[in-house]
Amino acid sequence: MEADAKPKKSGPRLCCICTKRRAVLKRPKTLEQICRECFYEVFEEEIHQVIVENQLFKPGERIAIGASGGKDSTVLAYVLSELNRRHNYGLDLFLLSVDEGITGYRDDSLETVKRNELQYGLPLKIVSYKDLYGWTMDEIVKMIGLKNNCTFCGVFRRQALDRGAALLKVDKVATGHNADDIAETVLLNILRGDIARLGRCTSITTGEDGPIPRCKPFKYTYEKEIVMYAYFKKLDYFSTECIYSPNAYRGFAREFIKDLERIRPRAILDIITSGENFRISTSTKMPEQGTCERCGYISSQKWCKACVLLEGLNRGLPKLGIGRSRGLNNDIKKDTKQAGGTKSIESKQCGSLDF
Numbered sequence: 001m002e003a004d005a006k007p008k009k010s011g012p013r014l015c016c017i018c019t020k021r022r023a024v025l026k027r028p029k030t031l032e033q034i035c036r037e038c039f040y041e042v043f044e045e046e047i048h049q050v051i052v053e054n055q056l057f058k059p060g061e062r063i064a065i066g067a068s069g070g071k072d073s074t075v076l077a078y079v080l081s082e083l084n085r086r087h088n089y090g091l092d093l094f095l096l097s098v099d100e101g102i103t104g105y106r107d108d109s110l111e112t113v114k115r116n117e118l119q120y121g122l123p124l125k126i127v128s129y130k131d132l133y134g135w136t137m138d139e140i141v142k143m144i145g146l147k148n149n150c151t152f153c154g155v156f157r158r159q160a161l162d163r164g165a166a167l168l169k170v171d172k173v174a175t176g177h178n179a180d181d182i183a184e185t186v187l188l189n190i191l192r193g194d195i196a197r198l199g200r201c202t203s204i205t206t207g208e209d210g211p212i213p214r215c216k217p218f219k220y221t222y223e224k225e226i227v228m229y230a231y232f233k234k235l236d237y238f239s240t241e242c243i244y245s246p247n248a249y250r251g252f253a254r255e256f257i258k259d260l261e262r263i264r265p266r267a268i269l270d271i272i273t274s275g276e277n278f279r280i281s282t283s284t285k286m287p288e289q290g291t292c293e294r295c296g297y298i299s300s301q302k303w304c305k306a307c308v309l310l311e312g313l314n315r316g317l318p319k320l321g322i323g324r325s326r327g328l329n330n331d332i333k334k335d336t337k338q339a340g341g342t343k344s345i346e347s348k349q350c351g352s353l354d355f
C-alpha cells in the first residue's frame with residue numbers, strides 16, 4: 001500500500017431504493033438492504049398491486065377478514081384497512097373470528113382480536129365450535145387424543161368461517177395465508193398425491209361456486225416480511241403456536257421450505273409458480289360438487305365432512321370420519337348404493353390442506 005493511500009471511511013449503508021436514508025434491514029424476499037420507510041412502502045404497494053391485478057374486491061363489497069389474532073391476520077387487518085382508506089377501495093371491512101374452544105390458546109388470541117377491533121375500528125364477530133357443533137376442541141381432544149385432532153379442527157373451522165360470514169352478510173372472506181403457507185401446501189399436496197387440492201391450492205380466490213368466496217391477498221407475501229412488518233409497526237398480535245398441533249409431516253415440509261429459502265429466497269415463489277402450472281390430466285376423476293343431505297353445506301359426498309365427523313363424535317365413534325377409505329360416507333354409500341365406485345380424493349388427514 002502506498003504511504004498516502006488511506007483506507008476509505010465506510011459510512012452508514014444507504015437504502016438501495018431511496019438512496020437517502022440509512023438501510024436498517026435486509027429484505028427477505030430480495031435480500032436488498034433498505035430503510036424502514038421504503039420497506040413499508042414496497043410491502044404495502046406489492047399487496048395493493050396483487051389486489052388490483054387479481055380484482056380481489058369490488059367497490060361497495062362487505063369483506064370479512066378471518067382474524068385469529070396471529071401475525072398474518074393481524075397484519076392483514078391493518079394493511080387492508082390502510083389500503084382501503086388510501087386507495088378508496090370502498091370496502092366495508094369486518095373481523096371474523098372462530099373460537100375453537102382451546103383453553104390457553106384461542107381464548108388468549110381472541111383477547112388480541114378484541115383489542116384489534118378497537119385499534120383498527122373494525123367490527124368483530126365471533127362464532128364458536130361450541131355453539132355451532134356442541135363441542136369445543138378441548139372436549140374433542142379429550143375424546144380422540146392428539147392424533148387427527150387437526151382434521152376435526154380444520155374441517156370445522158372452514159365451515160364455521162362460512163357460517164360466520166353468512167351471519168355478517170359479507171361478499172367475501174379474506175384470510176392471512178401467506179406465500180410460505182401456499183408453497184408448503186403445494187408440496188404437501190404433491191407428497192400426498194392429492195390432485196384435486198393441488199389444482200386449487202394456488203388459486204388466489206376460491207369457492208366462487210360455493211356460498212362465500214375466499215381470497216388470499218398475501219399469496220405472494222413472505223412470512224418473514226409479515227413478521228418484520230408487524231415488529232416495526234409494533235402491531236398487537238398473539239404469537240403462541242396451537243397447543244394441539246403436532247402435525248409433524250407439515251412441520252417437515254415447512255422446515256424444508258425454510259431451508260430452501262435460506263439458500264435461495266425465490267424458491268418460495270417458484271414452488272407457487274410450479275403449483276400454478278401443473279396440469280391435471282383429463283382422465284383424473286375429480287369430485288363432483290353437491291350439497292350435504294344433512295346440513296345443506298357444499299359437499300362432494302352424501303354428507304359433508306363436518307357432519308360425518310360430528311356424527312362420529314356424537315355416536316362415540318370419533319374415528320368414523322377419519323381417513324380415506326373407511327368412514328360413514330362409505331357406509332352411507334354402500335347402504336344406499338350411491339353413485340359410483342370413484343375413490344374419494346377429498347377426505348384427507350390434514351384439515352388445513354384446503355384454504
Ligand SMILES: Nc1ncnc2c1ncn2[C@@H]1O[C@H](COP(=O)(O)OP(=O)(O)OP(=O)(O)O)[C@@H](O)[C@H]1O
Pocket residue numbers: 065066067068069070071072073074096097098099100157174175176177181
Ligand atoms: N380461529 C380463526 N378465526 C378466524 N380466522 C382464522 C382462524 N384461524 C385461522 N384463520 C384464518 O386462516 C389464516 C391461516 O391460518 P393458520 O392457522 O394457517 O394460521 P397462521 O398462518 O398462523 O395465521 P395467523 O398468523 O393469522 O394466525 C389466518 O391468517 C386467518 O385469516
